[in-house]
Amino acid sequence: MNNRKMNITPNTTWKETTPGGVILDAGNAEDFKTGDWRAMRPVWHEDKCKHCLLCWVVCPDNSILVEDGKIKGFDYDHCKGCGVCTKQCKFGALDFVPEE
Ligand code: SF4
């Protein structure tokens, strides 16, 4: 292993940089149920939902389930409760409540 500190300048080429490492089988976020980090949870009111999908667009965790262009619910195994979706909904279809 080369522990030499590299002095990278704007003229350094990619061939001169230190090789990076690759971790195999590290898994991905889908493999971990990160929903238990949540302190607040979004609650969907289907009767008020216009299926505009604005909440789905802003969810950073891909936790809003859509089928045939319509909201079908939430993936609470992965929703971290950031609340961004609830701020986005202009139709009162999403509440944001404390986790029990
Ligand atoms: S933003 Fe509100 S109205 Fe639009 S799809 Fe989401 S829950 Fe439904």
Ligand code: SF4
């Ligand atoms: S609270 Fe955050 S993570 Fe959960 S569904 Fe809404 S936007 Fe996604």
